[in-house]
Amino acid sequence: MPETVDIRREYLLATDSSRCELVLLHGWGCNREVWRPLLPALRSWANITLLDLPCLAPGLAPAPVSLNSLLEGIFTHSPERAVYMGWSLGGQLALELATMQPDRVVALVTLCSTPCFLEQDGWPGMPAPTLQQFSEAFVADPPAGLRRFDSLQAAGAARPRSLMRSLHALRNDQSSGYLEAGLDWLACLDQRSCCSELTQPQLHLYGDNDDLLATDLAQSMAKLLESVPRAVVGSIEDASHVAPLEQGRAISDSLFHFLQNAERLSASNTTAEPMAKSDVAQSFSRAARQYDSVASLQRDVGTALLSQLGKLPRQPEIIVDLGSGTGYFCPELVGRFPDADYLGLDLAEGMVRFSRQQHPGARAWMVADAETLPLATESVDLIFSSLALQWCHRPELLFSELGRVLRPGGRCVFTSLGPNTLKELRSSWAAVDQHQHVNTFLPAAALIEATSQHGNLTLAVHEQVYRMEYGRVSELLHELKTLGAHNVNRNRPSGLTGRRVLQGMMRAYEHWREGEVLPATYQVYFGVLEKT
Numbered sequence: 001m002p003e004t005v006d007i008r009r010e011y012l013l014a015t016d017s018s019r020c021e022l023v024l025l026h027g028w029g030c031n032r033e034v035w036r037p038l039l040p041a042l043r044s045w046a047n048i049t050l051l052d053l054p055c056l057a058p059g060l061a062p063a064p065v066s067l068n069s070l071l072e073g074i075f076t077h078s079p080e081r082a083v084y085m086g087w088s089l090g091g092q093l094a095l096e097l098a099t100m101q102p103d104r105v106v107a108l109v110t111l112c113s114t115p116c117f118l119e120q121d122g123w124p125g126m127p128a129p130t131l132q133q134f135s136e137a138f139v140a141d142p143p144a145g146l147r148r149f150d151s152l153q154a155a156g157a158a159r160p161r162s163l164m165r166s167l168h169a170l171r172n173d174q175s176s177g178y179l180e181a182g183l184d185w186l187a188c189l190d191q192r193s194c195c196s197e198l199t200q201p202q203l204h205l206y207g208d209n210d211d212l213l214a215t216d217l218a219q220s221m222a223k224l225l226e227s228v229p230r231a232v233v234g235s236i237e238d239a240s241h242v243a244p245l246e247q248g249r250a251i252s253d254s255l256f257h258f259l260q261n262a263e264r265l266s267a268s269n270t271t272a273e274p275m276a277k278s279d280v281a282q283s284f285s286r287a288a289r290q291y292d293s294v295a296s297l298q299r300d301v302g303t304a305l306l307s308q309l310g311k312l313p314r315q316p317e318i319i320v321d322l323g324s325g326t327g328y329f330c331p332e333l334v335g336r337f338p339d340a341d342y343l344g345l346d347l348a349e350g351m352v353r354f355s356r357q358q359h360p361g362a363r364a365w366m367v368a369d370a371e372t373l374p375l376a377t378e379s380v381d382l383i384f385s386s387l388a389l390q391w392c393h394r395p396e397l398l399f400s401e402l403g404r405v406l407r408p409g410g411r412c413v414f415t416s417l418g419p420n421t422l423k424e425l426r427s428s429w430a431a432v433d434q435h436q437h438v439n440t441f442l443p444a445a446a447l448i449e450a451t452s453q454h455g456n457l458t459l460a461v462h463e464q465v466y467r468m469e470y471g472r473v474s475e476l477l478h479e480l481k482t483l484g485a486h487n488v489n490r491n492r493p494s495g496l497t498g499r500r501v502l503q504g505m506m507r508a509y510e511h512w513r514e515g516e517v518l519p520a521t522y523q524v525y526f527g528v529l530e531k532t
Helices: 032-042 067-076 089-100 128-140 142-154 160-170 180-188 192-197 217-224 248-261 277-287 296-309 330-336 349-358 395-405 423-430 444-452 473-483 499-512
Strands: 008-012 021-025 047-052 082-087 105-111 202-207 231-236 318-322 341-346 364-367 380-386 406-417 457-470 518-531
Touching (some): 067 089, 082 089, 089 105, 089 180, 105 248, 192 217, 202 217, 202 248, 217 231, 231 248, 296 406, 296 518, 330 341, 341 349, 395 406, 395 444, 423 499, 423 518, 444 457, 444 518, 473 518, 499 518
Parallel strands (some): 021 047, 082 105, 105 202, 202 231, 318 380, 380 406
């Protein structure tokens, strides 16, 4: 019967154009959180698989795991073909994987790692008795052993005490979890011959201030690989052994250039989004103080969304108001769930500042993009989002993020605008010129398709049409500008619209008049996303 291996997985889609699959393997005594500082830079061009590994991550392994079972488990939780980057002991695991199945590991990258941790045969490393003493001390007192290891890793850093506190904070469980198995692997692995026999491109990066590894390790590694044509040895300036927490941008840049030179990056297929997120954020930031004065539709839709909350499987501990705007629904959500922590997130910094002033009692207000949420995996019970998600034009990325941060049994209720929104205004502009004057939103089918890629997510969507009425077109245009929801498309006309064109549009809009009123249609999707 195959050995059970408890590996925790987190998969993050590239925020821009995906040019490769990248698997990140952490070192001993740590977990996948050590990679978090690198993610903003890496995710601009790579889909990323993060793993928590038993016998390396504290508190994870309920029983000892064999090295072969762990390696097979890593492959099971990883893409069919990927670049593997391992830090510290994770680098040795990546090297084992590259040797086991070279067709699946298209390139190997190690960071502050060595193919042979112990000193032997002229190879620089830790003396065997030193590692043995550390292992025995760790078995006798695991928490003290982890603290000692943190001090060894942080040695050489510019601010070692701060780095040690960061390492300690990364662990959500300070228990051992059979970490001694990882120490055994450090003692027995000697992969020097494997390195020189690999056919894949390989990059080995070392921290200039790494006091845990031998000082001349980089030189020894370069000599070992001097006859290997696609092997590169490099260094990261001002980096200790815990380089991922210190030099994320430098590591990302080195990795990108290496993969580019090794021809391991696919061509960029970036297509410009219909609107720039920065333009959306600036527009709503400017509108923050006047927004509520004209937001009657937004209040009606949000109030209707509250009824979609339904009966939750459990009382939420964390509630996220995604696209919180002025914080209008903060009191209602806090009142319904008084024992939960409320987090208000919005793309517009001006909205966040305004909300913080108006509702100082909320736990936190943060500037955040729904497609790259600054929240831990499986940390949220309930997401409430009213008329915000229509500004996201990569639904696969959006729902990947929502699914990532929701806990099993969690729920996201949202409203979003459909493509028939403001159809009257769109038609009237089309009668006078060929420019795009009205924002474009995704159809419900695109949202449903995006969630179908995730087996643990279910999405139910229904549509409701709202109708606003105005005496004159200028009232509608003024309202959109006051809301910050006026035209922010990339294809919008540059400069001011000519008076003649504007008057032509207004005349065309008169064809929609019904007695004393001009209608404006809003196609609103109500969605309930649940994670099993």
